[in-house]
Amino acid sequence: MTIDLAPAADLVDDAWEAPTARGPLDATVEVPGSKSLTNRYLVLAALADSPGRLRGALRSRDTLLMAQALRGLGVRVDDDGQDWVVDPARLRGPAEIDCGLAGTVMRFVPPVAALADGPVRFDGDEGARVRPMAPVLDALRALGVRVDDHATPGFLPFTVEGAGSVRGGEVEVDASGSSQFVSGLLLAGCRFERGLTLRHTGPTLPSLPHIEMTVALLRAAGVAVDDSTPAVWRVEPGAIAGRDVRVEPDLSNAAPFLCAALVVGGTVRVPGWPASTTQPGGLLPGILEQMGATTSLDGDVLTVHGAGAVRGVDLDLHAAGEIAPTIAALAALADSPTRLRGIAHLRGHETDRLAALSAEITRLGGQAEETADGLVITPRPLHGGTVRTYADHRMATAGALLGLATPGVRVQDVATTAKTLPDFVGMWEGMLA
Known part of the structure; x- marks a missing residue:
C-alpha cells in the first residue's frame, strides 16, 4: 500500500x-454486541434446521451487510425489537451480494452461496477488491464448486455458481493471511454431503481465538467438530440447531x-x-x-x-x-x-x-x-x-x-x-x- x-x-x-x-x-x-459473534451466529442461524433468535446482536454496517446477504439468498432475517429472528429457508440464486468492506461477509458467505441453487455474485467497496480471497475460492473449487473470476483472480468481484449442494471432503487451505478463511469454510462444512476436513498448510495461523470461537459456536449448535490435531479440523455432516442466543x-x-x-x-x-x-x-x-x-x-x-x-x-x-x-x-x-x-x-x-x-x-x-x-x-x-x-x-x-x-x-x-x-x-x- x-x-x-x-x-x-x-x-x-x-x-x-x-x-x-x-x-x-x-x-x-x-x-x-460483538461483530465477530453476531456474524457467525447469523450464518449458523441461516443454515439451521429451525428458526433462531439473536439477542443483543450488533447493528452496524458489517452486520447489516451480513443480514442483507443472507436475505438475498432467501433467508428471512426479521427485526423484533432489539433482536434478530432468523427463519432459514432453501438457499436460492441468482443473487447479488454486497460485501462492503466486511471480511466476514466476503469470506463467510461464499461457502454458504455454494449451497444455493443458482449463481451468486459477490462485490464490495473499492477497498474490498484488494483484500485476498484466493484461499476460500480455491478451497471451494477443490470441493467441486464452480467459481468465476470477473477481474483479478482471487479477489472481488467473483461469482459462486451454486448447485444446491457441495460434496465436501478434504481440502487444504493456507490461512496465513486470515483466520477467516478457516472459519468461513467450517461454518458451512456440516451442510456439505461428506462434511469437511480442513488442513491449514501455511507457515503461520493468525487470530487462532477466532477459529476457536467458530468451533465453540458450531459445537453449541450440535455440530460435531474434531480439532484434536493442530491445524486440522474435521466437521461431520449433520444438522445445525436453531437457537436462542445472547451476543456478548x-x-x-x-x-x-x-x-x-x-x-x-x-x-x-x-x-x-x-x-x-x-x-x-x-x-x-x-x-x-x-x-x-x-x-x-x-x-x-x-x-x-x-x-x-x-x-x-x-x-x-x-x-x-x-x-x-x-x-x-x-x-x-x-x-x-x-x-x-x-x-x-x-x-x-x-x-x-x-x-x-x-x-x-x-x-x-x-x-x-x-x-x-x-x-x-x-x-x-x-x-x-x-x-x-x-x-x-x-x-x-x-x-x-x-x-x-x-x-x-x-x-x-x-x-x-x-x-x-x-x-x-x-x-x-x-x-x-
Whole structure:
C-alpha cells in the first residue's frame, strides 16, 4: 500500500476534532454486541434446521451487510425489537451480494452461496477488491464448486455458481493471511454431503481465538467438530440447531475506551464482560496491566484504572491482531519503546494497518517503524494534525485515543467507525463528559 506522508490539510474541513481530556476519567461505557459473534451466529442461524433468535446482536454496517446477504439468498432475517429472528429457508440464486468492506461477509458467505441453487455474485467497496480471497475460492473449487473470476483472480468481484449442494471432503487451505478463511469454510462444512476436513498448510495461523470461537459456536449448535490435531479440523455432516442466543459485548471495541484510562488517568468500567470468552479482546486486561493499568472483574463489570502513565512493552499480538491499532496508539503515548510482533497479517485487513499506523503516528511527530511482522514504536512528543483513516474503523479509534493527550488532532472520516461501532463519537464524548 502506498501511504501519502504529505500534510493532510486538505482533509481538515470534514475531519472530526478529537477531544482532549481535561482530567482523569470516571466513566461507565456500554459496549454493543460483538461483530465477530453476531456474524457467525447469523450464518449458523441461516443454515439451521429451525428458526433462531439473536439477542443483543450488533447493528452496524458489517452486520447489516451480513443480514442483507443472507436475505438475498432467501433467508428471512426479521427485526423484533432489539433482536434478530432468523427463519432459514432453501438457499436460492441468482443473487447479488454486497460485501462492503466486511471480511466476514466476503469470506463467510461464499461457502454458504455454494449451497444455493443458482449463481451468486459477490462485490464490495473499492477497498474490498484488494483484500485476498484466493484461499476460500480455491478451497471451494477443490470441493467441486464452480467459481468465476470477473477481474483479478482471487479477489472481488467473483461469482459462486451454486448447485444446491457441495460434496465436501478434504481440502487444504493456507490461512496465513486470515483466520477467516478457516472459519468461513467450517461454518458451512456440516451442510456439505461428506462434511469437511480442513488442513491449514501455511507457515503461520493468525487470530487462532477466532477459529476457536467458530468451533465453540458450531459445537453449541450440535455440530460435531474434531480439532484434536493442530491445524486440522474435521466437521461431520449433520444438522445445525436453531437457537436462542445472547451476543456478548464486543471486547475489541471496548479497547479504546479502556485504554483511555491509562492515557489520562482515572477509571473506565465496561459492564457485560464475560468471565470466559473466545473473543481475542478477552486478552485486553492482561495487556493493559503490562502497560501500567490495574484491572478487576466484579461480577460482569471490568474496571480499568490508570494513573496517566503508560509503559512500553514487547507484545506478541498474533492471537489478537484486531486490537493492535489501539495498542499502537497507546504505545505512542508511552514512556518507553514498544515492539508489537506477530501481526504481519494486518497488511491484508481493511487497509495495510502496519503501513497506516506507521504513517499516521509519524505524521503527528511520533516514531513508528515497520518490521517484518509488526511495529517498533518509540515515543516522541506529538503535535496536532489530521489522522487519515483509510476507510478503516480501527484507524479512526486509534486517532481518537491519540487525541486524548494531544491537542489539535483531527480524525478524517470518523464515520468509518460505523463498520462495527455505530455511535462511536457519541460514546467517546459521553465518556469524557
